[in-house]
Amino acid sequence: MAAHTTGTTVTARQPRGLAIGIDIGGTKVAAGVVTPTGRVLARRRTETPDKSKSPKVVEDTIAGLVEELRAEYAVSAVGVAAAGFVDERRANVLFAPHLAWRREPLRDALRTRLGLPVVVENDANASAWAEVCVGAGRNTCDAVVVNLGTGIGGAVVIDGRLYRGRHGIAGEFGHMTVVPNGHRCECGNRGCWEQYASGHSVTREARELVAADSPVARPLIQAVGGDASLITGTLVSELAAKGDRACIELLEDAGTWLGVGLANLAAAFDPELFIIGGGVSECGDLLLEPARRSFRRALTGRGYRPEARVAAAELGNEAGVIGVADLARDALPRRRQGRRQRGLRHCAPRERRGR
Incomplete structure (x- = not known):
C-alpha cells in the first residue's frame, strides 16, 4: 500500500531520511537522491546556465531538478553545493x-x-x-582534501567536523603563494599554488612546449596537428598513460608542486590523511607518486614526525552530491531526523578516542 505526501507518490519500501544533493559546477548541475548511508538512489543532470544569465535562472534550474526527484521520492531536505564563497550561515553565496x-x-x-x-x-x-564519511577517508577524523581541477580547491576536516573558518570560506588553498612574483593568477595575485599544480598549469606548460616546436613534444604536436590551443589536461593525461615521456614529465612537475603545497598544509594542520580529488587526480600514480616524494622532501621535521598519508579520492563526480545531501540532512532538528537518520559521520570527541 502506497503512502502519500503532497505532490509525491511514495512506495512503502523507500528508505527513510532521504535528502537531495545538488552540485553546481562550471559546466553541469548534478542532482541525486541520497540515503543516510550515502547511496545514490536516483540521478539527474543538466547543463549549468550561462554565467551572464540572472540568478533566477539558476534558481529555476535547481528547483526543476528537485521537483523532478521529489515526485518519485519523499525527501526531508535539500543541499546545494556551489563553486564559490558561501557564508558561515550556509545561506548566502557571496x-x-x-x-x-x-x-x-x-x-x-x-x-x-x-x-x-x-x-x-x-x-x-x-x-x-563525503570522502571522509564514505570514501577514501572513512576511517579518519582529521583530513585535508585537495581538489585538482582547472584550479585548486580544498577543505579541512578536524576531529570529524568540517572547518569552515570564521566567515565560511576556509580551504581556498589554491591561492597560497608558493612562488613570489610567479605566474599571474586569475585571482589577481602572482605565484599561487594552482598556477603550478592544477589542470590549468599542466595545460599551459604543454601548450608552451608545442608553441616552441620542442622536439621532446613530437607526439603531443602530432596529436593536435601543431595547434597548441587544442591541448587539454585530459589529452596530456592520456598520452602520459601511453608512455609519452614529455607528458609524463609534465605530470611529474605538477606532482612535485602538489607535494610542496601539501607539506605547507601539513605544517598548518597536521592531518592524518591528504585526499587528492578532482579531474587531474585521475592521473593516479603518475601524479601522486611525484607528489609523495616531494611532500616527504619538503615536510618540516621530516624523519622525526608522523607523516600523513596521501591517497586518491574514491567517489569521483558523485562526492559533492553525496556530501551536501548529508550535510543538509544533518542540519535538520534531531526530532525530525530520528536516531538512525543523523549524518554519516559523528566522531567521538578527541579525548574519548585516546588521542
Missing part, C-alpha cells in the same frame, strides 16, 4: 566565479519556493565531507 551570484540569498529563496529545509555549502566542503 561570490561564484562561474555564475551570476553576488551575495545571493540562495537558501532562503529555495526554502520559500520548495517548502523544504535547504542548506547551501561550498562544493569542495561537500566533496570533502
